[in-house]
Structures are given as structure tokens and as C-alpha cells.
Amino acid sequence: MKKINIVLFGTGNVGSKLVDQLLEARESLRQKEGVELNLPVIANSTRAYFQKENQQPSWEADLNTLGVSYKLEDILEYVKKQGYENLIAVDATASEEFVDKYFHLIEAGFHIVAANKVANTRSSKFYGSLRQKLQEHNRFFFYETNVGAGLPIVETLRNFHRSNERVTRVRGVFSGSLSYIFNTYCEEDKAFSEILAEAGEKGFTEPDPRVDLSGKDVARKLLILGRELGLEKEFEEITIQDLVPAHLNGESSLKNFQEKKEELNPFFLNLKQNLEQDEVIRHVGELDVTRGTLEVKLVKEKKASAFGALKHADSSFEIYAESYGERPLVIQGAGAGAAVTARGVVSDILQLAEKL
Numbered sequence: 308m309k310k311i312n313i314v315l316f317g318t319g320n321v322g323s324k325l326v327d328q329l330l331e332a333r334e335s336l337r338q339k340e341g342v343e344l345n346l347p348v349i350a351n352s353t354r355a356y357f358q359k360e361n362q363q364p365s366w367e368a369d370l371n372t373l374g375v376s377y378k379l380e381d382i383l384e385y386v387k388k389q390g391y392e393n394l395i396a397v398d399a400t401a402s403e404e405f406v407d408k409y410f411h412l413i414e415a416g417f418h419i420v421a422a423n424k425v426a427n428t429r430s431s432k433f434y435g436s437l438r439q440k441l442q443e444h445n446r447f448f449f450y451e452t453n454v455g456a457g458l459p460i461v462e463t464l465r466n467f468h469r470s471n472e473r474v475t476r477v478r479g480v481f482s483g484s485l486s487y488i489f490n491t492y493c494e495e496d497k498a499f500s501e502i503l504a505e506a507g508e509k510g511f512t513e514p515d516p517r518v519d520l521s522g523k524d525v526a527r528k529l530l531i532l533g534r535e536l537g538l539e540k541e542f543e544e545i546t547i548q549d550l551v552p553a554h555l556n557g558e559s560s561l562k563n564f565q566e567k568k569e570e571l572n573p574f575f576l577n578l579k580q581n582l583e584q585d586e587v588i589r590h591v592g593e594l595d596v597t598r599g600t601l602e603v604k605l606v607k608e609k610k611a612s613a614f615g616a617l618k619h620a621d622s623s624f625e626i627y628a629e630s631y632g633e634r635p636l637v638i639q640g641a642g643a644g645a646a647v648t649a650r651g652v653v654s655d656i657l658q659l660a661e662k663l
């Protein structure tokens with residue numbers, strides 16, 4: 308039996324669903340795959356819950372009652388003392404700072420699986436040094452859920468690139484949350500702010516929804532895909548249509564934004580009122596590999612078009628590649644949500660486990 312030891316950072320929408328899915332799948336993975344998944348440490352931003360084995364469905368309550376405040380060093384010492392092998396750190400945070408800790412984790416023997424996109428969207432210098440560190444320590448880094456949640460986008464593009472297929476363009480509705488927001492807004496007679504709140508409650512948006520509305524989340528996804536395809540680009544080079552008014556942006560608090568989100572309504576109502584009967588608003592990202600451009604914007608689409616007909620929180624990715632000619636390969640489906648994202652993380656963990 309191959310024993311995999313997972314340390315989870317982040318127990319929010321995605322992290323908590325992940326623990327539930329891992330516990331549910333534990334027995335069948337043991338039997339069918341010969342893999343035993345152990346979760347000896349579960350941590351949020353302030354507390355960590357240490358339990359050697361046999362984690363229980365009551366883990367969330369246990370984290371609250373038995374969890375202790377911690378530093379990363381405490382976790383590193385603990386796993387060393389226990390003599391754990393096959394260590395995987397799962398980053399289910401949205402933290403800008405946590406990714407600096409990847410270097411310590413790798414040095415301590417961890418492989419990394421990340422839902423968090425930050426590590427792949429910092430500077431090219433950071434991107435390169437992380438990969439160098441992984442190589443030096445012979446560690447793996449899996450991050451399929453960085454783009455399209457559980458949809459197989461990163462892997463598809465990486466395989467194309469590796470096999471010398473020339474990808475010329477990727478165009479899509481990259482954001483599951485903005486897909487939900489604009490699909491619903493164009494169909495229902497509700498205020499934009501109300502639908503934005505619903506998307507947050509359903510776990511589709513980023514913890515700070517301005518990361519979605521500002522175009523930053525989609526821009527990150529474009530950069531991640533561009534880099535998979537060998538483009539050397541920086542985040543600052545992306546052309547982004549920011550939908551957050553300056554007075555509610557990152558300079559002001561999230562609380563202030565939430566209290567004043569109704570102020571967004573006139574702008575979006577005006578957009579909606581200017582649509583033709585057969586049109587809808589869609590939020591798209593476009594990566595033109597040939598020209599080396601990355602762009603995030605709102606567009607008007609015909610209701611009957613592929614993007615216009617999207618429903619719920621579905622994303623759609625059109626991948627134009629030489630062998631496919633004028634007709635793109637299309638990958639479409641739920642592009643956000645805790646369950647599909649956590650499932651994508653489980654799949655990354657299993658693919659990584661196969662390599663160990």
C-alpha cells in the first residue's frame with residue numbers, strides 16, 4: 308500500500324470540500340488504487356489540527372476545538388518527527404504571501420498541489436526560481452485547478468506544447484463566477500449587486516469578488532496558460548478591462564466594497580439596456596499566442612452563439628491549434644464551484660501519487 312501524507316493549507320470553500328471528498332474516497336482508493344491518503348495536518352490561516360491518522364468527518368469541529376495556533380516550522384518539525392514520506396502540501400488558500408512558503412516546503416521534502424493561482428502569476432523570475440527549486444529537490448508541482456476549476460485545460464495545453472502542436476489562440480469565458488453573474492444578469496430581472504452576492508454565496512467568486520470583477524482572476528489564468536505555452540510574459544503586460552470603480556478598488560477595504568456594491572448597478576444596467584434583443588453580455592479572455600497578446604474584456608455576444616448560449620457557471624475554452632485548423636477544440640463545463648474544484652485537486656493528488 309502506497310501511503311501519501313497530505314498537509315492541507317486552507318479550509319474554506321475548496322479546502323473543506325476537499326477534506327470531505329478525500330475522506331469519502333479513502334476506502335475505495337485503498338482497495339482500487341492501492342493508495343492510502345492520510346491527512347495528518349489541516350490548517351487555516353491561524354490554526355492547525357494535528358492528527359496522525361484516521362481523520363474523521365468531524366475534522367472541522369476538531370480543527371475549531373483541538374486546533375492550535377502554529378507557524379510553518381511547527382508543521383515541518385512535526386512531519387519530520389513522524390517520519391512521513393510522500394508528502395504533499397495542498398494550497399487551497401487565496402493568499403498572496405503563502406506561496407513564499409513553497410520554497411521551505413519543497414526543501415522539507417513536500418510536493419505541491421495548488422488551487423491558488425498566485426505562484427504561477429508572480430514575476431517570470433519567481434516562476435523560474437520556483438521551478439528551479441522543484442527540480443533541485445526532485446519535487447512535483449500540480450495546479451490543474453488554476454484554470455477552469457476541474458476542467459482539463461492546463462494539461463491539454465501542456466500536452467499540445469510538449470508534443471510540438473502549435474497552439475495559436477485560446478479564447479474563452481475563463482471565469483466561472485463571471486459566467487454565472489452575466490448569464491444570470493442577462494436572463495433575470497435582478498440588480499447586478501444581488502447576483503454578485505448570490506455568486507459569492509454559491510462559492511463561485513474569489514474570497515474577494517473584486518479579484519474576479521477587476522479582471523485579475525481571468526488575467527492570471529491567461530498568464531498561466533501563456534506560460535505553459537512558452538510565452539514569456541508578465542502580469543503587467545495584460546490588457547485588462549477593470550469593472551471595479553476606482554473608489555471601491557483594492558485601495559479600499561472589502562467591507563467597504565460589500566457595503567457599497569449597489570453603486571455598481573447603474574453601470575451594468577446601462578450596458579444591459581444597450582443590448583439588442585438577441586444579444587447578451589459575456590466576459591471573455593483571449594490569448595493570442597502568435598501576436599503575444601493577452602486581453603480580458605466584456606463583449607456583446609449573440610444569444611445563439613457558443614458563448615452567448617452558456618448557462619449557470621459554465622466556462623468555455625476554445626483552443627485553436629494547427630492540427631485542428633479553423634475549428635477549435637472546445638472544452639466546456641462548470642468553471643467554478645467548490646465541489647468541482649476540490650475534485651480537480653483530488654485528481655492532481657492522485658496523478659502525483661502515481662509518480663511517487
Ligand SMILES: NC(=O)c1ccc[n+]([C@@H]2O[C@H](COP(=O)([O-])OP(=O)(O)OC[C@H]3O[C@@H](n4cnc5c(N)ncnc54)[C@H](OP(=O)(O)O)[C@@H]3O)[C@@H](O)[C@H]2O)c1
Binds near residue numbers: 316317319423455
Ligand atoms: N471557488 C472556486 O471555484 C475555485 C476554483 C479554482 C480555484 N480556486 C482557488 O482556490 C483557492 C481557495 O478558494 P476558496 O473559495 O476556498 O477560498 P476561501 O473560502 O476564502 O478559503 C481560503 C482559506 O485559506 C485560508 N488561508 C488564508 N491564508 C492562509 C495562510 N497563509 N495559511 C493557511 N491558510 C490560509 C483561510 O483561512 P481563514 O479561514 O483562517 O481565513 C481559508 O480557510 C483560491 O486560491 C481560489 O482562487 C477556487
Ligand SMILES: N[C@@H](CCO)C(=O)O
Binds near residue numbers: 453456481644
Ligand atoms: N473565481 C474563479 C474561481 C475559479 O478559479 C472563477 O470564477 O473562475
